Amino acid sequence: MLTEVLLDTDILYPQLVSNHAEECLPFSTGSTDALKPAKVWLQDCLQYHQDCHPDDFSPGSERLPTRLVDIGDVQGHITPRLVITPNSATLANTPYLTLSHSWAITAVHNIKLSVSNLTTLQEVIPWDGLSQTFKDALKIAQSLGYRYIWIDSLCIIQDSREDWEREALTMSTVYGHSICNLAALDIDGVDQCFAERNPLEFVPCRISKPNAQSTIYAATRDKGLRRFPEPGRIPLLDRGWVFQERMLPPRLLHFGGEQVYWECRHHAISEAHPIKKNFDEYLWTFGPFTPRGKLRALCDTTTEPKARNDLDFTPTSGQVTTMDPTLLKLLQHWQEILTNYTITSLTCSSDRLIALAGVVQTIKFQTGLTYLPISGTWKEFWPLDLLWNFRQVLALRFPSDTGAPSWSWAATEGAKEF
Known part of the structure:
Protein backbone atom coordinates (compact mmCIF):
# COMPACT_ATOMS: atom_id res chain seq x y z
CA MET A 1 0.00 0.00 0.00
CA LEU A 2 1.37 3.41 -0.96
CA THR A 3 2.02 5.79 1.89
CA GLU A 4 2.81 8.74 -0.39
CA VAL A 5 2.02 9.77 -3.94
CA LEU A 6 4.60 12.07 -5.56
CA LEU A 7 3.74 14.22 -8.54
CA ASP A 8 6.30 14.80 -11.30
CA THR A 9 6.98 18.15 -9.67
CA ASP A 10 8.36 16.33 -6.65
CA ILE A 11 11.40 15.08 -8.51
CA LEU A 12 12.89 18.33 -7.25
CA TYR A 13 12.69 17.18 -3.67
CA PRO A 14 12.25 13.39 -3.43
CA GLN A 15 13.04 13.26 0.28
CA LEU A 16 11.77 16.64 1.33
CA VAL A 17 8.10 15.73 0.89
CA SER A 18 8.16 13.41 3.86
CA ASN A 19 10.27 15.77 5.96
CA HIS A 20 9.06 19.30 5.28
CA ALA A 21 7.14 21.26 7.87
CA GLU A 22 3.42 20.60 7.82
CA GLU A 23 2.58 24.30 7.90
CA CYS A 24 2.95 26.53 4.85
CA LEU A 25 5.54 29.25 4.49
CA PRO A 26 4.58 32.64 5.96
CA PHE A 27 2.89 35.10 3.61
CA SER A 28 5.70 37.63 4.17
CA THR A 29 9.46 37.08 4.09
CA GLY A 30 9.68 39.67 6.85
CA SER A 31 7.47 37.85 9.34
CA ASN A 198 1.63 33.02 -1.90
CA PRO A 199 3.20 30.19 0.15
CA LEU A 200 1.46 27.48 -1.88
CA GLU A 201 3.52 28.48 -4.92
CA PHE A 202 6.70 27.29 -3.25
CA VAL A 203 5.86 24.43 -0.88
CA PRO A 204 3.80 21.39 -1.91
CA CYS A 205 0.24 21.44 -0.67
CA ARG A 206 -0.68 18.29 1.22
CA ILE A 207 -3.95 16.78 0.04
CA SER A 208 -5.44 13.99 2.13
CA LYS A 209 -8.77 12.34 2.89
CA PRO A 210 -10.06 11.21 6.27
CA ASN A 211 -8.97 7.64 6.99
CA ALA A 212 -6.98 7.56 3.74
CA GLN A 213 -3.94 5.32 3.45
CA SER A 214 -2.06 7.62 1.09
CA THR A 215 -1.20 11.30 0.70
CA ILE A 216 -0.89 13.48 -2.38
CA TYR A 217 1.31 16.57 -2.56
CA ALA A 218 0.51 19.17 -5.21
CA ALA A 219 3.05 21.78 -6.30
CA THR A 220 3.39 24.47 -8.95
CA ARG A 221 6.07 23.31 -11.32
CA ASP A 222 7.46 26.65 -12.54
CA LYS A 223 7.80 28.01 -9.02
CA GLY A 224 9.30 24.80 -7.69
CA PHE A 286 29.24 29.64 -5.78
CA GLY A 287 30.71 26.20 -6.24
CA PRO A 288 33.85 25.03 -8.08
CA PHE A 289 32.90 26.79 -11.36
CA THR A 290 31.65 30.08 -9.94
CA PRO A 291 33.37 33.28 -8.74
CA ARG A 292 33.05 32.61 -5.01
CA GLY A 293 34.41 29.11 -5.43
CA LYS A 294 37.21 30.36 -7.66
CA LEU A 295 38.34 32.86 -5.04
CA ARG A 296 38.48 30.13 -2.43
CA ALA A 297 40.19 27.73 -4.82
CA LEU A 298 42.72 30.42 -5.72
CA CYS A 299 43.52 31.09 -2.07
CA ASP A 300 43.61 27.39 -1.22
CA THR A 301 45.88 26.51 -4.14
CA THR A 302 48.90 27.87 -2.30
CA THR A 303 48.52 25.39 0.55
CA GLU A 304 49.37 22.34 -1.61
CA PRO A 305 51.71 21.00 -2.67
CA LYS A 306 53.89 23.78 -1.21
CA ALA A 307 53.51 26.20 1.65
CA ARG A 308 52.54 29.72 0.57
CA ASN A 309 55.91 31.24 1.46
CA ASP A 310 57.80 28.52 -0.42
CA LEU A 311 56.12 29.04 -3.79
CA ASP A 312 58.32 29.94 -6.73
CA PHE A 313 56.38 32.36 -8.93
CA THR A 314 59.14 32.71 -11.56
CA PRO A 315 58.64 30.80 -14.84
CA THR A 316 61.49 28.35 -15.42
CA SER A 317 64.14 29.66 -17.83
CA GLY A 318 61.89 32.58 -18.70
CA GLN A 319 59.62 30.35 -20.76
CA VAL A 320 55.88 30.81 -20.34
CA THR A 321 55.33 27.22 -21.46
CA THR A 322 57.17 25.98 -18.38
CA MET A 323 55.29 28.12 -15.89
CA ASP A 324 54.98 26.53 -12.47
CA PRO A 325 51.79 24.38 -12.49
CA THR A 326 50.64 25.92 -9.23
CA LEU A 327 51.03 29.42 -10.64
CA LEU A 328 49.19 28.41 -13.80
CA LYS A 329 46.31 27.13 -11.71
CA LEU A 330 46.20 30.45 -9.84
CA LEU A 331 46.06 32.29 -13.16
CA GLN A 332 43.15 30.17 -14.36
CA HIS A 333 41.15 30.90 -11.20
CA TRP A 334 41.87 34.64 -11.52
CA GLN A 335 40.82 34.71 -15.16
CA GLU A 336 37.53 33.00 -14.38
CA ILE A 337 36.87 35.59 -11.69
CA LEU A 338 37.53 38.38 -14.21
CA THR A 339 35.33 36.72 -16.83
CA ASN A 340 32.41 36.94 -14.42
CA TYR A 341 33.34 40.39 -13.11
CA THR A 342 33.52 42.07 -16.52
CA ILE A 343 29.88 41.14 -17.12
CA THR A 344 28.77 43.41 -14.26
CA SER A 345 27.86 47.08 -14.65
CA LEU A 346 28.99 50.20 -12.81
CA THR A 347 27.45 53.65 -12.61
CA CYS A 348 30.95 55.14 -12.62
CA SER A 349 33.28 53.29 -14.98
CA SER A 350 36.24 54.73 -13.07
CA ASP A 351 35.33 52.35 -10.23
CA ARG A 352 36.12 49.24 -12.31
CA LEU A 353 39.40 48.51 -10.53
CA ILE A 354 38.63 49.76 -7.04
CA ALA A 355 35.32 47.88 -6.95
CA LEU A 356 37.38 44.68 -7.04
CA ALA A 357 39.92 45.87 -4.46
CA GLY A 358 38.54 43.66 -1.70
CA VAL A 359 39.03 40.54 -3.80
CA VAL A 360 42.52 41.70 -4.75
CA GLN A 361 43.48 42.31 -1.12
CA THR A 362 42.32 38.84 -0.17
CA ILE A 363 44.33 37.24 -2.97
CA LYS A 364 47.45 39.24 -2.08
CA PHE A 365 47.17 38.22 1.56
CA GLN A 366 46.65 34.55 0.79
CA THR A 367 49.13 34.07 -2.08
CA GLY A 368 51.82 36.74 -1.80
CA LEU A 369 51.38 37.62 -5.49
CA THR A 370 52.41 41.09 -6.70
CA TYR A 371 49.44 43.16 -7.87
CA LEU A 372 49.87 45.98 -10.40
CA PRO A 373 47.04 48.41 -9.49
CA ILE A 374 47.32 50.59 -12.58
CA SER A 375 46.47 47.75 -14.94
CA GLY A 376 44.58 45.31 -12.72
CA THR A 377 47.07 42.53 -13.45
CA TRP A 378 49.54 40.41 -11.47
CA LYS A 379 53.28 40.60 -12.12
CA GLU A 380 53.71 36.85 -11.81
CA PHE A 381 51.06 36.16 -14.45
CA TRP A 382 52.69 38.20 -17.22
CA PRO A 383 52.41 37.91 -20.18
CA LEU A 384 49.53 35.44 -19.93
CA ASP A 385 47.55 38.01 -17.94
CA LEU A 386 47.33 40.09 -21.13
CA LEU A 387 45.51 37.41 -23.12
CA TRP A 388 41.87 38.43 -23.29
CA ASN A 389 39.29 39.26 -25.91
CA PHE A 390 35.88 40.93 -26.20
CA ARG A 391 32.76 38.81 -26.13
CA GLN A 392 30.76 41.35 -28.13
CA VAL A 393 32.82 44.11 -29.73
CA LEU A 394 29.82 46.20 -30.77
CA ALA A 395 28.50 46.30 -27.19
CA LEU A 396 31.69 47.77 -25.75
CA ARG A 397 32.04 51.22 -24.27
CA PHE A 398 35.45 52.83 -24.04
CA PRO A 399 35.54 54.97 -20.90
CA SER A 400 38.26 57.55 -20.63
CA ASP A 401 38.31 57.79 -16.83
CA THR A 402 39.52 54.35 -15.72
CA GLY A 403 43.18 55.32 -15.78
CA ALA A 404 44.09 51.82 -17.01
CA PRO A 405 46.38 51.43 -20.05
CA SER A 406 44.69 50.49 -23.32
CA TRP A 407 46.00 46.91 -23.20
CA SER A 408 44.39 46.29 -19.79
CA TRP A 409 41.07 44.48 -19.43
CA ALA A 410 40.01 47.37 -17.17
CA ALA A 411 40.40 50.02 -19.90
CA THR A 412 37.05 49.15 -21.45
CA GLU A 413 33.58 48.29 -20.22
CA GLY A 414 31.98 45.12 -21.49
CA ALA A 415 32.08 41.34 -21.16
CA LYS A 416 35.46 39.73 -21.81
CA GLU A 417 36.95 36.27 -22.02
CA PHE A 418 40.42 35.37 -20.76
Missing part, protein backbone atom coordinates in the same frame (compact mmCIF):
# COMPACT_ATOMS: atom_id res chain seq x y z
CA THR A 32 8.81 36.40 12.56
CA ASP A 33 8.22 32.88 11.27
CA ALA A 34 10.14 33.61 8.06
CA LEU A 35 13.16 34.92 9.96
CA LYS A 36 13.30 31.96 12.35
CA PRO A 37 14.91 29.56 9.86
CA ALA A 38 17.40 32.26 8.89
CA LYS A 39 18.55 32.42 12.49
CA VAL A 40 18.80 28.63 12.64
CA TRP A 41 20.87 28.54 9.44
CA LEU A 42 23.23 31.15 10.84
CA GLN A 43 23.64 29.45 14.21
CA ASP A 44 24.15 26.09 12.55
CA CYS A 45 26.87 27.51 10.31
CA LEU A 46 28.64 29.27 13.18
CA GLN A 47 28.63 26.10 15.25
CA TYR A 48 29.36 23.38 12.72
CA HIS A 49 30.93 24.79 9.53
CA GLN A 50 34.65 25.01 10.13
CA ASP A 51 35.30 26.12 6.55
CA CYS A 52 33.08 29.18 7.03
CA HIS A 53 35.33 30.81 9.61
CA PRO A 54 35.92 34.42 8.48
CA ASP A 55 39.59 34.48 9.46
CA ASP A 56 40.33 32.07 6.63
CA PHE A 57 39.76 34.73 4.00
CA SER A 58 40.50 38.21 5.28
CA PRO A 59 43.73 40.15 5.80
CA GLY A 60 44.49 42.67 8.49
CA SER A 61 44.56 42.66 12.26
CA GLU A 62 41.78 45.21 12.65
CA ARG A 63 38.57 43.29 13.19
CA LEU A 64 36.09 46.13 12.83
CA PRO A 65 35.25 48.69 10.14
CA THR A 66 35.97 52.34 10.95
CA ARG A 67 32.27 52.96 11.61
CA LEU A 68 29.21 50.85 12.37
CA VAL A 69 25.51 51.46 12.83
CA ASP A 70 24.39 50.59 16.36
CA ILE A 71 20.71 49.60 16.40
CA GLY A 72 20.51 50.08 20.17
CA ASP A 73 18.51 47.33 21.84
CA VAL A 74 18.48 43.89 20.18
CA GLN A 75 15.21 43.10 21.94
CA GLY A 76 13.39 46.41 22.27
CA HIS A 77 12.92 49.60 20.28
CA ILE A 78 15.46 50.24 17.52
CA THR A 79 17.24 53.57 18.01
CA PRO A 80 20.07 53.61 15.47
CA ARG A 81 23.16 55.75 15.79
CA LEU A 82 26.61 55.84 14.25
CA VAL A 83 29.57 54.59 16.28
CA ILE A 84 33.25 55.25 15.58
CA THR A 85 34.93 51.95 16.41
CA PRO A 86 38.48 53.21 17.16
CA ASN A 87 36.96 55.45 19.85
CA SER A 88 35.23 52.57 21.62
CA ALA A 89 37.33 50.07 23.56
CA THR A 90 34.22 48.01 24.31
CA LEU A 91 33.70 47.13 20.63
CA ALA A 92 36.82 44.99 20.22
CA ASN A 93 35.97 41.83 18.23
CA THR A 94 32.26 42.73 18.30
CA PRO A 95 30.32 40.73 15.67
CA TYR A 96 28.50 42.73 13.01
CA LEU A 97 26.49 42.28 9.83
CA THR A 98 26.84 43.98 6.44
CA LEU A 99 24.28 44.98 3.80
CA SER A 100 24.19 44.84 0.00
CA HIS A 101 21.56 47.04 -1.63
CA SER A 102 20.73 48.93 -4.79
CA TRP A 103 21.79 52.56 -4.56
CA ALA A 104 19.38 53.52 -7.32
CA ILE A 105 16.53 52.45 -5.06
CA THR A 106 17.68 53.35 -1.54
CA ALA A 107 19.25 56.72 -2.36
CA VAL A 108 15.89 58.33 -3.10
CA HIS A 109 14.62 58.31 0.49
CA ASN A 110 17.74 57.87 2.54
CA ILE A 111 19.99 59.97 4.72
CA LYS A 112 23.71 59.67 3.95
CA LEU A 113 26.78 60.20 6.07
CA SER A 114 28.49 63.49 5.30
CA VAL A 115 31.08 65.77 6.83
CA SER A 116 28.32 68.03 8.16
CA ASN A 117 26.26 65.32 9.92
CA LEU A 118 29.11 63.09 11.14
CA THR A 119 28.70 64.32 14.72
CA THR A 120 24.90 64.43 14.86
CA LEU A 121 24.50 60.89 13.49
CA GLN A 122 26.60 59.63 16.39
CA GLU A 123 23.77 60.78 18.64
CA VAL A 124 20.91 59.38 16.58
CA ILE A 125 20.16 58.39 13.00
CA PRO A 126 16.62 59.67 12.28
CA TRP A 127 14.36 56.70 11.62
CA ASP A 128 12.28 58.74 9.18
CA GLY A 129 15.45 59.53 7.25
CA LEU A 130 16.12 55.88 6.43
CA SER A 131 14.96 54.06 3.33
CA GLN A 132 12.63 51.11 3.86
CA THR A 133 15.42 48.76 2.82
CA PHE A 134 17.63 50.07 5.62
CA LYS A 135 14.78 49.89 8.14
CA ASP A 136 14.16 46.28 7.15
CA ALA A 137 17.88 45.49 7.44
CA LEU A 138 17.98 46.85 10.99
CA LYS A 139 14.96 44.70 11.86
CA ILE A 140 16.70 41.64 10.42
CA ALA A 141 19.80 42.39 12.49
CA GLN A 142 17.66 42.64 15.61
CA SER A 143 15.85 39.40 14.76
CA LEU A 144 19.17 37.59 14.32
CA GLY A 145 20.39 38.98 17.64
CA TYR A 146 23.07 41.38 16.36
CA ARG A 147 23.41 44.96 17.49
CA TYR A 148 25.78 46.28 14.83
CA ILE A 149 25.58 46.48 11.05
CA TRP A 150 27.75 48.09 8.38
CA ILE A 151 25.93 50.00 5.63
CA ASP A 152 28.07 51.79 3.05
CA SER A 153 26.17 55.08 2.73
CA LEU A 154 25.93 55.42 6.51
CA CYS A 155 29.48 54.32 7.33
CA ILE A 156 31.51 56.03 4.59
CA ILE A 157 31.54 59.84 4.38
CA GLN A 158 29.91 60.38 1.01
CA ASP A 159 31.17 63.90 0.34
CA SER A 160 34.78 63.16 1.32
CA ARG A 161 36.87 61.71 -1.50
CA GLU A 162 39.67 61.01 0.94
CA ASP A 163 37.44 58.98 3.25
CA TRP A 164 35.81 57.15 0.34
CA GLU A 165 39.13 56.11 -1.19
CA ARG A 166 40.49 54.96 2.17
CA GLU A 167 37.40 52.95 3.08
CA ALA A 168 37.02 51.43 -0.40
CA LEU A 169 40.34 49.69 0.10
CA THR A 170 39.14 48.00 3.30
CA MET A 171 36.26 46.01 1.80
CA SER A 172 38.16 42.74 2.13
CA THR A 173 38.20 43.21 5.88
CA VAL A 174 34.75 44.81 6.18
CA TYR A 175 32.94 41.99 4.38
CA GLY A 176 35.40 39.23 5.17
CA HIS A 177 35.11 39.73 8.93
CA SER A 178 31.35 40.20 8.98
CA ILE A 179 29.21 37.50 10.55
CA CYS A 180 26.82 37.56 7.61
CA ASN A 181 25.97 39.78 4.66
CA LEU A 182 22.32 40.69 4.08
CA ALA A 183 21.33 41.22 0.45
CA ALA A 184 18.17 43.10 -0.56
CA LEU A 185 17.63 41.59 -3.99
CA ASP A 186 15.96 44.57 -5.64
CA ILE A 187 12.39 43.24 -5.49
CA ASP A 188 10.72 44.66 -8.61
CA GLY A 189 12.58 47.92 -8.07
CA VAL A 190 10.83 48.52 -4.74
CA ASP A 191 12.64 49.97 -1.73
CA GLN A 192 12.40 47.04 0.72
CA CYS A 193 13.99 43.80 1.86
CA PHE A 194 10.76 41.93 2.48
CA ALA A 195 8.08 40.72 0.08
CA GLU A 196 4.58 39.29 0.17
CA ARG A 197 4.03 35.92 -1.50
CA LEU A 225 12.03 24.89 -10.29
CA ARG A 226 13.02 28.52 -9.75
CA ARG A 227 16.77 28.66 -9.36
CA PHE A 228 18.91 30.20 -6.66
CA PRO A 229 19.55 33.98 -7.06
CA GLU A 230 22.14 34.50 -9.77
CA PRO A 231 23.49 37.27 -12.02
CA GLY A 232 21.35 37.84 -15.08
CA ARG A 233 18.13 37.25 -13.15
CA ILE A 234 18.60 39.57 -10.18
CA PRO A 235 19.50 43.23 -10.99
CA LEU A 236 21.44 43.69 -7.73
CA LEU A 237 23.78 40.81 -8.56
CA ASP A 238 24.65 42.42 -11.90
CA ARG A 239 26.23 45.40 -10.14
CA GLY A 240 30.02 45.69 -10.11
CA TRP A 241 30.36 46.64 -6.45
CA VAL A 242 28.06 43.84 -5.34
CA PHE A 243 30.26 41.27 -7.10
CA GLN A 244 32.84 41.31 -4.30
CA GLU A 245 30.17 41.83 -1.67
CA ARG A 246 28.95 38.35 -2.51
CA MET A 247 32.40 36.80 -2.80
CA LEU A 248 34.00 38.03 0.42
CA PRO A 249 31.56 37.34 3.30
CA PRO A 250 31.63 33.88 4.87
CA ARG A 251 27.82 33.82 4.92
CA LEU A 252 24.96 35.54 3.09
CA LEU A 253 21.22 35.89 3.52
CA HIS A 254 19.41 36.89 0.32
CA PHE A 255 15.98 38.47 0.69
CA GLY A 256 14.23 38.00 -2.63
CA GLY A 257 10.76 38.51 -3.97
CA GLU A 258 9.86 34.88 -3.44
CA GLN A 259 11.98 33.42 -0.65
CA VAL A 260 14.79 33.95 1.82
CA TYR A 261 17.95 32.22 0.63
CA TRP A 262 21.03 31.16 2.58
CA GLU A 263 24.51 30.89 1.13
CA CYS A 264 27.77 30.03 2.87
CA ARG A 265 31.03 28.33 1.93
CA HIS A 266 29.50 25.02 2.94
CA HIS A 267 26.16 25.00 1.09
CA ALA A 268 23.15 26.92 -0.21
CA ILE A 269 19.54 26.43 0.89
CA SER A 270 16.23 28.30 0.98
CA GLU A 271 12.92 28.31 2.83
CA ALA A 272 11.22 26.00 0.36
CA HIS A 273 14.32 23.85 -0.10
CA PRO A 274 15.76 23.49 3.42
CA ILE A 275 17.53 20.19 2.80
CA LYS A 276 20.61 21.21 0.87
CA LYS A 277 21.79 17.76 -0.17
CA ASN A 278 18.69 17.17 -2.30
CA PHE A 279 19.12 20.22 -4.53
CA ASP A 280 22.77 20.52 -5.49
CA GLU A 281 22.05 19.91 -9.17
CA TYR A 282 19.25 22.51 -9.24
CA LEU A 283 20.56 25.35 -7.10
CA TRP A 284 23.11 27.73 -8.56
CA THR A 285 25.72 28.30 -5.87
